Amino acid sequence: MDLVITQYIRDPNSFTLDFYLRHGGYEGLRKALATTPAQVIEMVKASGLRGRGGAGFPAGMKWQFVPKDSPKPKYICCNADESEPGTFKDHVIMERCPHLLLEGCAIGCYAIGAKVAYIYIRGEFSHVQQVLEFAVREAYAKGYLGRNILGSGFDCEIFIHRGAGAYEAGEESAMLESLEGKRAQPRLRPPFPAVVGLYGCPTAINNVETLANVPLIMTKGAEWFASLGPEKNTGPKLYCISGHVRRPGVYETSMNVTLRDLIYDYAGGMRDGRQLKAVIPGGSSTPVLVPDQIDAQASFDGLAKAGSMLGSAGIIVMDDTTCMVWAAENLLHFYRDESCGKCTPCREGTDWLFKVLRRIERGEGSMADLDLLVDVSNNIGGKTLCPFGDAAVAPVLSTVAKFRDEYEAHIREGRCPLPAAWRTGDGGH
Amino acid sequence: MSFHPAMPYESGELHKSERVLPKEGEPFRFTPENRARIEELAKHYPPDRRRSVLIPALHIVQEQHGYVSANAMREVATVIGCTPAEVEDVVSYYAMFYTKPVGKYVLQVCRTLSCALTGAERLTEAISRELGIKVGETDPTGTFTLIEVECLGACDRGPVVLVNDHWHELATPDGVGELLDRLRTKGEAGLSGCHLNVDKREPTDNG
Numbered sequence: 001m002d003l004v005i006t007q008y009i010r011d012p013n014s015f016t017l018d019f020y021l022r023h024g025g026y027e028g029l030r031k032a033l034a035t036t037p038a039q040v041i042e043m044v045k046a047s048g049l050r051g052r053g054g055a056g057f058p059a060g061m062k063w064q065f066v067p068k069d070s071p072k073p074k075y076i077c078c079n080a081d082e083s084e085p086g087t088f089k090d091h092v093i094m095e096r097c098p099h100l101l102l103e104g105c106a107i108g109c110y111a112i113g114a115k116v117a118y119i120y121i122r123g124e125f126s127h128v129q130q131v132l133e134f135a136v137r138e139a140y141a142k143g144y145l146g147r148n149i150l151g152s153g154f155d156c157e158i159f160i161h162r163g164a165g166a167y168e169a170g171e172e173s174a175m176l177e178s179l180e181g182k183r184a185q186p187r188l189r190p191p192f193p194a195v196v197g198l199y200g201c202p203t204a205i206n207n208v209e210t211l212a213n214v215p216l217i218m219t220k221g222a223e224w225f226a227s228l229g230p231e232k233n234t235g236p237k238l239y240c241i242s243g244h245v246r247r248p249g250v251y252e253t254s255m256n257v258t259l260r261d262l263i264y265d266y267a268g269g270m271r272d273g274r275q276l277k278a279v280i281p282g283g284s285s286t287p288v289l290v291p292d293q294i295d296a297q298a299s300f301d302g303l304a305k306a307g308s309m310l311g312s313a314g315i316i317v318m319d320d321t322t323c324m325v326w327a328a329e330n331l332l333h334f335y336r337d338e339s340c341g342k343c344t345p346c347r348e349g350t351d352w353l354f355k356v357l358r359r360i361e362r363g364e365g366s367m368a369d370l371d372l373l374v375d376v377s378n379n380i381g382g383k384t385l386c387p388f389g390d391a392a393v394a395p396v397l398s399t400v401a402k403f404r405d406e407y408e409a410h411i412r413e414g415r416c417p418l419p420a421a422w423r424t425g426d427g428g429h
Numbered sequence: 430m431s432f433h434p435a436m437p438y439e440s441g442e443l444h445k446s447e448r449v450l451p452k453e454g455e456p457f458r459f460t461p462e463n464r465a466r467i468e469e470l471a472k473h474y475p476p477d478r479r480r481s482v483l484i485p486a487l488h489i490v491q492e493q494h495g496y497v498s499a500n501a502m503r504e505v506a507t508v509i510g511c512t513p514a515e516v517e518d519v520v521s522y523y524a525m526f527y528t529k530p531v532g533k534y535v536l537q538v539c540r541t542l543s544c545a546l547t548g549a550e551r552l553t554e555a556i557s558r559e560l561g562i563k564v565g566e567t568d569p570t571g572t573f574t575l576i577e578v579e580c581l582g583a584c585d586r587g588p589v590v591l592v593n594d595h596w597h598e599l600a601t602p603d604g605v606g607e608l609l610d611r612l613r614t615k616g617e618a619g620l621s622g623c624h625l626n627v628d629k630r631e632p633t634d635n636g
Contacts, residue, residue, distance in 0.1 A: 073475075085541045085580040092625050118473075123488070123525045124581055126594040127623060159473040164484050165524030167579065181480035181509070183522040199478055240584065242543035248585035249626030284542060284580075314584070316543055327542060334541050334579050340522075424550040 001228065004216055004236045005209075006252045009096035015131050017138040020099040026144050028215030032107045033152040040111040040218070047217045047225035048234035052089075053079055053170075053207030054283065054311045055387075056300040059214075063204050065194035066112040072201040076108045076117035077179065077193075080208050081163055081170040083122055084283035085334060086314030089238035090208035092250045094121070094128045097212070098135035102158055104211030106145065107218060109156045112204050116157050120175050123164040132160050167338035171386045172205040174340065185342040186386035209238055229254035233299035241267040243317035244274060255299035255310075259289070262298055263317055274319035278402075282311025284331050285391030287398035288324075308398075323418035324403040325410055328395045329357040335392035346389045349380040353396055360407060363414040370407055373400055451517060451528045454498025459508065463489050467508060483509050483519055487526055496527040524578065532567040532574035534612055537591040538600075540577040543584035548602070552588045553577060555602035559609060572613065585626050596623035 013019040020026070032040045045060030066074060078101065082090040094101060105117040121129050136158055139145040147155045161179055168174045169184035176198050178184040197203025213235055217225050226234045233255040239262055242248045246268035253266070259281060263269065270276055276291045281298065286309040289296070296306035303310045318327060332354040341347045353376055359365045377393035384390075400407060409417045419425055459467070467486050474481040486509060490501045502516040509516070520526045527535075538544075538553045553564060556575055560568045567574040583589045586598035592612065597620040600608065611619030 082582050083580060086543050086584050088582045088584050088625060091582050095623075095625070122582065123523075124578075124591055127596065161473070161481070162485060162488060163523075164488065164526060165578070166522065178484070179481060180478065181483035181511075181519065183519060199475060242584035242587065243546045247626065250585070280542075316546070316584070318546060322546065330540075330542050330545050337524075337579055422546070422548040422551060424554050 001236065001252075001254045003252050004220075005093065005097070005100070005212055005238060006250070009092065014096050015098055015135065017099060017135065017142060017144075020097070024219060025099055026103055026150075026215075028218030029103050029106050029110075029144065030150055031218045032110055033150055033154055037111045037113060040107060043217055043222045044111070044214065046222035047213075048232060049210065049213055049217065049225065050233070050300060051207055052209035052213070052237070052312070054084065054285070054309075056310065059206060059210050062194065062206070063108065063112050065192070066202045066204050067195060068113060070195075070202050073116070073199075074112050074114040075198045075201060075203045076105055076112065076114050077172075077175065077198055077203055077205045078105055078117060078119040078208060078211055079170060079172065079175055079205055080119050080121040080125075081166075081175060082125075082208070082312075083167040083170050084285065084312045084314055085331070086240060086242055086280060086283050086316040087312040088240050088242075089250050089313065091125065091128060092238070093208055093212050094125070095131055098132045099139065100212045100215060101132075101208055102135055102139055102145065104206075104214040105158050106149070106156045107214050108204060108206060108211060110154055112202070114204075115155050116159070118159050118161050118179060118198070120161050120163060120169070120179055122169070123162050126162075129160055129162060136160065166340070167334075168340040168386075168388060171388065174386065175205065176203065183340065185340045186388075188385060229256055230297065230299055230301070233297075233301055237298075237313060239266070239298065239313045239315060241315045241317065243315075244271050244319035244322070245269065245317045246271045255297065255302070257298050258302075259294040259296055259298050259315070262315060263294065267317070270317070270319050272319075274321065276317065277320045277322055278318045278324060278327075280314075280316040280318075280395075281306075282309045283314035284316070284334065285309075285387075285394055286311040287394045288327075288402060290402055321418065321420040321422070323361070323416055323420065323423075324399045324406050325357060325361045326416065326418075326423065328399045329354065329361050331395040332357050332392070335388070339388065339392070343384040343386075343389065345380045345383045346392065349376050349389075350392050352376050353380075353392070357396070360410050361416055363410060363416065365407075365411045367408070367411055369411070370400060370404070449521070449528070451497070451499040451502065451520070452530075454494075454496075454500050457490070457494060457498060457501040457504050459489070459504065460493060463493055464508070479510055480515075483511070483516065484523070487516075487520060487523075491526065496530050498528075530567075533572050534592050534617075535574045535576060537576050537578040537581075539579070539581045539583075539587065539589045539591070541580035543580070544587035544589055547587040549588040551602045552590070552600050552605070555605040556609075559605050573609070583623055583625060586624065589623075592617060592620055595620050597621050598623060 008014045050056040166184040173187035174184040251266040336350040336354045380389045506513040595617040
């Protein structure tokens with residue numbers, strides 16, 4: 001597939017407005033402004049664009065849910081709190097093609113009748129924030145943002161809002177809370193943000209990569225977009241590959257690609273001549289897959305069929321030096337730290353899971369601990385306000401199911417049978 | 430205390446729902462320039478939604494003062510128009526706000542899976558040994574604080590270290606001594622920055 005989103009990002013000037021305009025920039029906005037908001041939404045729906053943040057919800061539908069006749073102001077909130085372990089695609093888009101995102105935000109605002117978009121960027125991305133703020137200033141100066149854009153009478157403002165280190169802020173309703181200056185904790189739904197969102201007003205929340213696709217749909221057409229990739233899994237897709245591969249990085253292709261191609265072709269295969277042991281296909285919140293499952297199509301539906309999820313397309317590859325109990329412990333340390341604390345099953349349960357995993361990894365576990373892991377997991381999953389609970393138990397349930405012999409070996413031998421040289425044995429302490 | 434008799438917390442371990450009183454610290458006032466920056470940021474939000482500036486204002490506190498003290502929280506509450514308890518509620522939640530003084534350079538080593546698979550544990554160990562401090566501590570000269578953080582979002586270039594707001598990637602245990610020396614002499618300019626890999630199958634002049 002020809003690169004579209006990442007076509008120009010190797011050019012050192014790709015972040016400037018001048019470069020962007022020379023390569024067809026803001027033509028999508030111009031086209032959108034020449035049609036009606038309803039037509040823009042129809043085009044996005046026809047393209048089949050599904051949200052790139054994790055859930056894969058159709059973006060056009062999301063925009064349609066925003067009530068047109070509401071007397072309140074409406075908002076677009078762009079979720080740039082990219083924090084899912086293994087994911088760094090939005091990072092690339094914002095750093096190298098910030099105007100693609102700004103143009104997508106402006107088209108989104110026009111489509112839902114909003115005048116303001118907030119880009120909620122994670123606090124650690126200060127170098128990315130500087131690029132975005134520079135791009136916003138350039139866009140205002142040349143009339144692509146602000147009042148009466150391109151003489152159309154449409155006004156649109158974009159503000160960058162910096163977070164402060166909270167994975168949960170990437171959950172849509174928690175992000176709104178954080179934008180309102182509170183702890184990033186999820187809201188009870190319904191009402192959904194499309195009706196009662198930021199400041200109680202109708203709000204559409206879209207991921208960076210989702211919005212970056214919108215200008216392409218406008219310029220190249222919904223049919224072009226829908227022609228890429230398998231049915232219902234359309235358009236260009238960015239994949240982030242990390243871990244034990246020879247060429248970790250961000251790769252763009254259509255969702256026809258398989259995990260095998262991504263690992264062995266795009267990322268150059270396993271490093272140091274090692275064997276593949278396990279792969280997490282869509283960020284740490286998605287169930288782990290084993291080598292005989294990697295012929296699955298790396299699409300929303302293909303990975304669902306394989307028993308996992310495309311999620312945020314953060315592919316973490318592990319070789320045969322990796323202890324899977326250690327990997328689960330590492331991820332549960334993450335979920336324990338990042339649980340927002342609002343729902344008891346998640347707040348307490350992630351801590352318990354971490355501790356049980358740690359004692360198994362240290363060789364102090366018992367066989368009853370395996371049942372305990374499953375029991376605690378089943379009492380978190382599906383019992384929390386937001387998908388964090390389901391995400392946190394995915395690494396536990398999938399490793400216990402697929403690597404049960406490894407758990408049992410830890411318990412039987414009273415030690416970790418696979419203490420790789422790149423580990424310290426005590427987490428670096 | 431624990432919520433479950435079978436899952437006791439270890440001694441000395443504080444559960445996240447327990448309250449830690451913030452340090453009083455020295456008296457704190459925003460500089461006039463920083464005060465003006467906050468007012469400028471407030472224009473991004475509806476006039477009756479001033480609280481949206483709370484997190485940006487706390488970033489400014491930290492820029493000016495290094496950490497967020499109880500005195501700073503009161504000043505922020507006055508400026509934003511909310512209660513000090515509301516400010517503390519937010520400060521205690523977000524990982525990037527420090528509630529005690531930190532060194533000139535805060536070394537934040539990413540510990541999550543992708544970085545761990547590429548040796549983050551060994552890196553933390555090497556920094557700890559080189560500086561003679563444990564994770565969470567500041568060295569006696571007040572130059573370095575070592576902490577571990579969760580996924581930073583540059584997983585292809587692990588292990589990644591964030592030093593204050595600046596990035597250093599592909600860090601190795603063997604290079605720790607040199608890295609610390611460069612920080613001491615050149616400051617943040619001694620770091621490598623962030624250069625994500627983009628489709629290296631084709632010739633590229635990137636990283």
